[in-house]
Amino acid sequence: MSTLTGIWGKFNKNRGNAFGYGLLIPSIIVFAIFTFWPFLYTVYLSFFDWNMISPEKEFVGLRNYMEVLSDSKTYRIIGNTFLYIVLLLAINCVVPYIFAFVIDVVLKRFNGFYKSAMFLPAFISLVVGSILFTWILNPVSGPLAIIFGWLGLEIPNWTKTQGWVILVLSLITSWKVFGYNFILLYASINGISREVIESARLDNVPLWRLFLQIILPMSSATGIYVFIITIVQSLQYVFTPVKVITQGGPDYASSNLIYHAYHEAFVVYRTGHSAAISIITMALFLILLFLEFKLVERGIYYEN
Amino acid sequence: MKEIKFEHIRKFYGDTEVVKDLSFTVKEGERLILLGPSGCGKSTILRMIAGLEDITDGSLYMDGKKMNDVPSGHRNVAMVFQNYALYPHMTVKQNIIYGLKVHKLPKQEIQDRLDSVLDMLQLRGLEDRLPKELSGGQRQRVALARATVKRSNFFLLDEPLSNLDAQLRVSARKELVKIHEMFKQTIVYVTHDQIEAMTFADRIVLMYNGELQMIDTPTNVYHRPANIFTAKFIGSPPTNILEMDYNQGRIIIGQQSFELTEMWKRHIKKAQIENLVFGIRPEHVQLSKSPSQNGLKGEVKYIENQGDSYSVYLDLDGQEMIALSEDRHWHQGETAYLSPQLERIHLFNKETENSIGYPEELNETENNMEERGIYV
Amino acid sequence: MKTNRAVALTWHIIFMATVLILVFPIIYAVGMSFKPLQDAYNNVLNILPLHPSLENYITLFDTLPILQITMNTFIIASVVTIFKIVTSFLAAYAFVYFDFKGKEILYFVLIGTIFIPFTVTMIPNYLIISEMGLLDSIWGVMLPQLADAVGIFLIRQSMKSIPVSLVEVARLDNMGHRRIMKDIVLPLVRPAVTAVGIWFFISTWNEFVWPVLILKTTDNYTLPLALQMFISSEGGTNFTVAMAVSVITMIIPLILYLIFQKYIIGTFTSSGIK
Numbered sequence: 008m009s010t011l012t013g014i015w016g017k018f019n020k021n022r023g024n025a026f027g028y029g030l031l032i033p034s035i036i037v038f039a040i041f042t043f044w045p046f047l048y049t050v051y052l053s054f055f056d057w058n059m060i061s062p063e064k065e066f067v068g069l070r071n072y073m074e075v076l077s078d079s080k081t082y083r084i085i086g087n088t089f090l091y092i093v094l095l096l097a098i099n100c101v102v103p104y105i106f107a108f109v110i111d112v113v114l115k116r117f118n119g120f121y122k123s124a125m126f127l128p129a130f131i132s133l134v135v136g137s138i139l140f141t142w143i144l145n146p147v148s149g150p151l152a153i154i155f156g157w158l159g160l161e162i163p164n165w166t167k168t169q170g171w172v173i174l175v176l177s178l179i180t181s182w183k184v185f186g187y188n189f190i191l192l193y194a195s196i197n198g199i200s201r202e203v204i205e206s207a208r209l210d211n212v213p214l215w216r217l218f219l220q221i222i223l224p225m226s227s228a229t230g231i232y233v234f235i236i237t238i239v240q241s242l243q244y245v246f247t248p249v250k251v252i253t254q255g256g257p258d259y260a261s262s263n264l265i266y267h268a269y270h271e272a273f274v275v276y277r278t279g280h281s282a283a284i285s286i287i288t289m290a291l292f293l294i295l296l297f298l299e300f301k302l303v304e305r306g307i308y309y310e311n
Numbered sequence: 312m313k314e315i316k317f318e319h320i321r322k323f324y325g326d327t328e329v330v331k332d333l334s335f336t337v338k339e340g341e342r343l344i345l346l347g348p349s350g351c352g353k354s355t356i357l358r359m360i361a362g363l364e365d366i367t368d369g370s371l372y373m374d375g376k377k378m379n380d381v382p383s384g385h386r387n388v389a390m391v392f393q394n395y396a397l398y399p400h401m402t403v404k405q406n407i408i409y410g411l412k413v414h415k416l417p418k419q420e421i422q423d424r425l426d427s428v429l430d431m432l433q434l435r436g437l438e439d440r441l442p443k444e445l446s447g448g449q450r451q452r453v454a455l456a457r458a459t460v461k462r463s464n465f466f467l468l469d470e471p472l473s474n475l476d477a478q479l480r481v482s483a484r485k486e487l488v489k490i491h492e493m494f495k496q497t498i499v500y501v502t503h504d505q506i507e508a509m510t511f512a513d514r515i516v517l518m519y520n521g522e523l524q525m526i527d528t529p530t531n532v533y534h535r536p537a538n539i540f541t542a543k544f545i546g547s548p549p550t551n552i553l554e555m556d557y558n559q560g561r562i563i564i565g566q567q568s569f570e571l572t573e574m575w576k577r578h579i580k581k582a583q584i585e586n587l588v589f590g591i592r593p594e595h596v597q598l599s600k601s602p603s604q605n606g607l608k609g610e611v612k613y614i615e616n617q618g619d620s621y622s623v624y625l626d627l628d629g630q631e632m633i634a635l636s637e638d639r640h641w642h643q644g645e646t647a648y649l650s651p652q653l654e655r656i657h658l659f660n661k662e663t664e665n666s667i668g669y670p671e672e673l674n675e676t677e678n679n680m681e682e683r684g685i686y687v
Numbered sequence: 688m689k690t691n692r693a694v695a696l697t698w699h700i701i702f703m704a705t706v707l708i709l710v711f712p713i714i715y716a717v718g719m720s721f722k723p724l725q726d727a728y729n730n731v732l733n734i735l736p737l738h739p740s741l742e743n744y745i746t747l748f749d750t751l752p753i754l755q756i757t758m759n760t761f762i763i764a765s766v767v768t769i770f771k772i773v774t775s776f777l778a779a780y781a782f783v784y785f786d787f788k789g790k791e792i793l794y795f796v797l798i799g800t801i802f803i804p805f806t807v808t809m810i811p812n813y814l815i816i817s818e819m820g821l822l823d824s825i826w827g828v829m830l831p832q833l834a835d836a837v838g839i840f841l842i843r844q845s846m847k848s849i850p851v852s853l854v855e856v857a858r859l860d861n862m863g864h865r866r867i868m869k870d871i872v873l874p875l876v877r878p879a880v881t882a883v884g885i886w887f888f889i890s891t892w893n894e895f896v897w898p899v900l901i902l903k904t905t906d907n908y909t910l911p912l913a914l915q916m917f918i919s920s921e922g923g924t925n926f927t928v929a930m931a932v933s934v935i936t937m938i939i940p941l942i943l944y945l946i947f948q949k950y951i952i953g954t955f956t957s958s959g960i961k
Contacts, residue, residue, distance in 0.1 A: 026864055027785030030777040034797070034839065037774065041834040042800050045811035052810060059810070106705070109698050117699070123948055124706040130940040131713065132893040134911040135933040138918050139712040142719075142926055150715075150731045182709060190952055239802050247895050251915055268806035273900060278810055285806040292804065363855050384861025396852035400874045409870070410860035461860070 053282035060276070071283040080259055081267075081284075085291075087173060088242070088263040092295075094177040095184070095241045100234055103189035108218050111196045112204060122193060126186040133183045133244060137251040140179045141166075166253055172261040179248045184241050188233050195229035196222055234299065239292060264288040313339040313374055313464040313497045315360060320369035322355055322521075329355050331521045333369070340495045344508040347518035348544070353501045356518070357467050360499060362386050373465065386465070389458035389496075393470040395450050397442040397457075404438040407457045428456045431493070432486060448479045452486065459490055466496040472507060484511055505545055509533070517541055539664040542590050542657055548615075548622050550657070551596070551632045555589040562589060565628020569605045572653050574670035579658070582667045590657035596634035597650045598623060598641075606650035614641050623647065713937065720744070720930035727927050743931040750928075751913055752906055757935060760909040763825050764891040767832050772884045775838030776876075780868055782839070783846045784854060794843075797836045805896060813900055827901040828909070832891060838883050841954065845879035846872060882954035885947045889940050910936040 053071055055064040075081050110121050128136065143149050146162040155162055165171040199222065207217050223230065246265050249255055255262035255270055262270065264284060272281035315337040322330035330352045337343045345353040358364040359371060362383035371378045378386060397406050407428065411421045429435050432452040442450055451471065458466065471487075472480045484507065491498055502508055508515050509529045517524040517532060517540075524544075525537040536542035542550040556563040560576045571579075579585070602608070609625035609632060616639075623641050625632045634649055641647065658667050715734055719727055720743055722736040730737065747753055782794055812831040821827035849872065857867045873880070895911040902908055905916075914936060917929035 024785060024787060027781045027787060030781035030785075031793070033774040034778040037833045038797060038800065038836075040815070041812055041831045042803070042808055045808035045815070046803065048811035048814075049807050049809075059814075106702070110702070114695055114698060117702070121702050121706065122952065124710055126948070126952065127713070127944060128709050130889050130944045132895070132911050132914070132933075132936050132940075134893075134895050134914045135716065135936055136712065138914065138926075138929050138933065139716055141918065143712060143715070148728065148731060153731055182712070186709065194952075235802065239804065243804055243896075250895075250899065251918060265804055265806050269809065272806075272810050273813075281806070281810060285804065285809070288804055289807055292802065296802075361855075361859060363858070382861075383855075383858040386859075388859055390856065390859050392852040392856065394850055394852055396850060396856045398853060398871060410857075410862075413860065413862055413866060457856075 049282045049285055052278050053286050055279050057278045058276040059272070059278050067279065071279040072287070075280055075283045075287065083259055084262050084264060084267050087259075087261070088265075088288075088291075090173050091177055091242060091245055091263050092238055094174060095181065095245075096234070096237055098177065098181040099184045099188045099241060100230075100237050103185060103233075104192050104223075104230065105218070107189055107193040107196050108222050111193055112217070112222070113214065122190065125189050128183050129186040129190075131183070133180070133247040134251055136179055136182050137248040140175075140182070140248075141252055144175060167257050169257070169260040172253060172257070176245060176248045176252070176261055179252075180241060180245045184237070184244060188237065191229055191233055192226065195226040199225045231299070235296060238295060264291070314372075315465065315497060315499065316370075316372040317356075318370040318372070320356075320359070320371060321367050322352070322359065322364065323367045329521050330359075333523055335516060335523065335526050337497055337499055338513075339497055342491060342498045342500065342511060342513045344512035344515045345499065345501045345518060346505060346508045346515050347503065347524075349503055351518040352521040353503075353516075353518045354469055357390075357469055357499060357501045360386075360465065361388050361390050361467055387463050388465045388467060389461040389463040390467040391454050391458045391469065391471045393473055395442075395454035395474075397450060397453055399442055402439050402441055403434060403445070403453050406442070406453055407460055410457070410461060424460045424462070428459050431489065432456050432459075447474055447476075448483070451475060451479075451483060455483075455486065455490065459494070462494065464496060466491075466494075466498045468498065468500040470502055471500070473502070473504070480507070487511065505547075517544065519544070535666070535669065536590075536657060537666050539588060539590070539659050542659075542666075546592055548593050548633045548635075550590050550592050552659075553589045553627070553630050553632065555587060557585045557587050564589065564607065565630065567607045567628065569607060569651070574672045575653070575656075575658075578668070578670040584660050584667050586661040587667070588659040588661050588664070590659060591651050591655065593622060593633040593635045595652045595655035596632070597652065598634045598636045598638070599648050599650075602648050603650045606648050608646055608648045611641050611643055611645045611647055613643065625649070713941075716930050716933045716937070719927055720934045722927055724925070724927045743927045746925075746928050747931045751908075751916075751932075753913065753932070753935065755906055756908045756910055756913050759825050759907060760892055761939075763828050763894075763909060764888045767829050767891045768884055768887040770833050771835055771838050771887050772880060774833075775835075775842050775883070776873070776880060778839045779843035779846055780864075780872060782843050784864070784867075784872075794839075798840055800834070800836050801840070809900070816901060822901060823903040823907055824901075825907060828894075828898050831897060832894065835887075838887065841883050842876060842879055845876045845954070849875050878950055879954045882947065882951040885943050885951060889943060892940060893936075 052064075054066060054068060056067045056071070057064040106125075110118055143151055144162065144165065146152055146164045149162070152162045163171050165175045203221060203225070204217070207221055212221070242263060243265055245263060246269065249261055249263070249266045250269075253261045255266050259267075265288065268281045268284040268288065270281075271277045271284060317333050317335050320330060320333045321328060333356070345356055347353045355364055359366050360373070362378070362381065366379050373386060398409065401409060404425065408421050408425055411424065429438065432455060434449070434452055434456060437445065437449060437453075442453070445453065451474070454471070468487075472483050475483060488511070490496075500507075500511065512529050514526060514528055515532045516526045519540050525532055525541045527535070527537075532541060533545055536545065536550070539552055543552060553564055557579065558568075561568045561570050579587075597603075607627060609627040611623055612626050612631075613624040615622040615624070617635070620635045620637050621639055621641065623634050623636050625634060625647055632649070634647075654673055659665060660667055718734045718736060721739040721741070722730075722733075723738070723740055723742050726737060778797075782790065808831070816822055816827040816830065819827075819830075821830070853871060853875075854867055857871055862870075893911060894909070895915075898909045898912050899915075902912060905913070910932065914929060914932045917925040917932065
């Protein structure tokens with residue numbers, strides 16, 4: 008806040024600027040209380056041993072981090088997290104990218120219908136989705152199991168099976184996330200000048216080349232944005248089906264860093280561990296984003 | 312005293328100086344045009360008058376008062392923007408009177424002003440339309456109307472006609488003149504179009520690279536360019552500028568030369584500058600197929616049809632010279648003989664690129680010619 | 688180059704299948720909510736109930752204060768939406784129309800918060816709410832959700848597309864910021880503000896993570912929490928009642944979707960991501 012008062016004097020001659028700061032104050036207060044301070048406090052908590060109830064917090068230095076990082080569970084969970092990320096990216100980044108391209112550029116009919124229908128689940132509670140899919144994908148009595156039964160196929164008992172549980176939870180999360188990402192990517196591809204696409208077609212450029220060499224680079228700013236929110240936000244969305252369906256089980260097989268931080272804090276009351284895991288999660292996100300930018304930076308084409 | 316005075320005004324964007332030590336005065340009730348290529352700083356000057364840009368250094372006076380720190384709304388300024396800046400969600404009428412209503416003018420007064428401007432700019436019947444339902448010309452007139460009803464002392468126009476086609480520009484210029492004759496505002500008008508400048512201005516300020524090149528009447532800017540830039544910028548095709556040597560009353564271009572008149576010789580002697588650059592407008596070079604006295608010769612390179620005449624591009628010992636000719640029988644590779652009209656030549660100091668001025672005798676003639684309406 | 692018919696058909700089949708997967712569960716939920724539980728178990732494949740009954744809804748109203756719960760959800764979503772829209776609009780206005788030192792950094796920091804996982808602020812926010820004595824209250828649910836930079840981002844994008852000269856004309860007419868905001872900027876960004884508002888409402892309505900931490904008693908529940916009751920404790924035996932709650936949870940978002948779908952798609956489309 009001190010920087011703000013510092014600038015105040017400079018603009019004193021112009022009452023307008025005081026007004027400008029006034030406009031920002033509500034946002035700044037809310038963010039200070041519910042985002043910035045909590046962030047710092049989490050960093051602080053990660054150096055203490057505490058159970059959220061006891062009046063005493065014991066300073067333990069880096070011990071929380073050491074414990075978390077020497078626990079084999081943690082590596083499993085990090086592994087799970089990466090598996091989630093890869094699956095979510097494939098389903099909610101790669102597939103909608105291709106879909107958006109085909110619907111906008113290749114096909115001429117039903118565009119509006121596809122857009123509306125695919126966007127619909129984005130409006131619906133993921134808890135609803137979780138419960139519904141638990142029923143629909145029930146390996147014994149669910150409708151899908153019955154149809155598979157006619158074909159002589161079996162649905163694995165996915166809530167209890169390693170690997171499968173992550174795949175199915177990713178699919179359920181994607182049910183909600185897919186449409187939103189699709190709309191963003193569609194908008195970006197739709198914004199590319201038709202002349203560019205038409206001239207490529209006049210040159211008889213094959214579709215896959217059109218996609219990879221023209222559409223992809225020209226929509227890459229949005230593409231990167233979708234890539235990032237898929238990692239950061241979808242992973243948080245996964246929390247809901249995990250909490251509703253498996254609570255991280257069986258034996259942490261469906262847990263990820265987000266759920267695990269919650270679990271440590273509010274199920275087993277180890278705030279220090281939880282805080283350390285959150286900070287590690289953020290660090291991992293930052294590294295991922297950094298790598299992403301390093302790798303793709305040169306290829307970015309900023310729309311407009 | 313509705314005059315605007317710039318005193319040593321400078322403007323920086325970061326480290327770039329976009330307006331360099333500018334001093335001039337816009338006289339009360341005058342139509343002043345700021346002319347120059349894009350990026351010359353002319354729009355910045357206009358926006359400084361409007362108070363939309365800060366002034367880095369120097370003083371701006373309007374109506375005798377220093378204005379540097381006075382907010383836009385208190386400068387009694389009306390402005391027409393290049394994109395018209397009409398409020399898209401308001402009708403024509405709402406657009407025009409919005410400012411008046413906000414300042415709580417009496418209802419009757421607002422109505423009177425609205426009526427008169429609707430009639431003057433032929434906007435009757437369009438009052439309830441939204442801007443998107445208007446043609447480009449109509450939008451431009453609404454923008455003019457909105458600025459006019461303010462009855463401000465200062466009227467600023469930023470490329471107001473550049474989005475119109477050629478025919479609409481002519482009628483829009485007439486409307487502007489009509490508005491000015493009615494209200495006699497002090498007008499500052501930014502354009503990059505020299506025809507607009509020539510036809511509309513009382514005086515022209517020619518800018519280049521943030522520097523004032525010349526401020527004078529359209530006639531003088533055309534016939535008495537203060538420097539090489541002005542000579543080249545004004546007129547189409549541009550003034551020919553050629554490297555030359557001066558020796559004992561003769562101008563030497565390449566291997567050829569011709570003799571100046573006595574009054575030029577006296578003038579050059581008086582100016583004491585012999586390191587010169589030669590300039591002449593294409594329309595002041597006479598072209599013929601046979602050798603002429605005291606003339607030059609060149610090879611025809613290229614011919615451009617201008618409608619009523621032809622621009623003939625000539626090679627003059629390695630330098631290019633354009634001449635206007637009414638004769639269309641010129642062929643590439645042909646030799647042409649040209650003689651410059653000696654009272655219409657321009658000479659510039661090679662180092663400073665400024666004009667060395669004109670012989671006194673010519674200045675007198677200039678005035679006489681203007682009175683007799685020889686210059687258009 | 689003409690698109691091959693067979694290729695087009697293949698794509699259409701793929702898209703139709705995707706649409707089916709995405710939309711089918713919603714229709715299925717509606718059908719199930721009108722089936723008695725036994726019917727649901729015996730005729731899993733029938734989407735439409737053979738003997739439609741309101742049994743599930745009656746059970747629901749008997750076991751839960753569902754009206755109160757719906758009301759809670761509505762109040763939370765409305766208050767959070769209105770607050771976020773107002774503060775986001777004001778902040779976006781400051782970011783677009785004022786110049787001050789540190790503007791870029793402040794904007795960057797605020798937008799950066801979008802990418803912070805919620806677990807990073809979870810414990811301290813829980814402690815704050817607890818300190819304020821707001822555990823198990825709708826205020827406790829609302830407050831931490833007020834810090835959200837998405838609105839600032841989207842509304843700012845929309846404001847930036849207004850030509851600056853419109854605001855300059857108003858400044859030349861000596862209009863204050865309050866008036867410029869109300870008469871010029873707000874009408875021009877209204878579509879974006881509406882779309883963002885609807886989006887806020889829907890996401891708060893559906894919010895699950897934070898209410899789960901804060902709310903304890905059923906009287907204070909929101910709909911997604913009520914929904915969870917029927918699956919976690921009884922292992923899915925009350926599936927059809929859960930479907931009835933689902934339907935109640937979905938009604939308002941679905942109506943809003945039908946009305947505002949174009950607006951919202953339009954805003955995400957035009958705001959772009961830069």
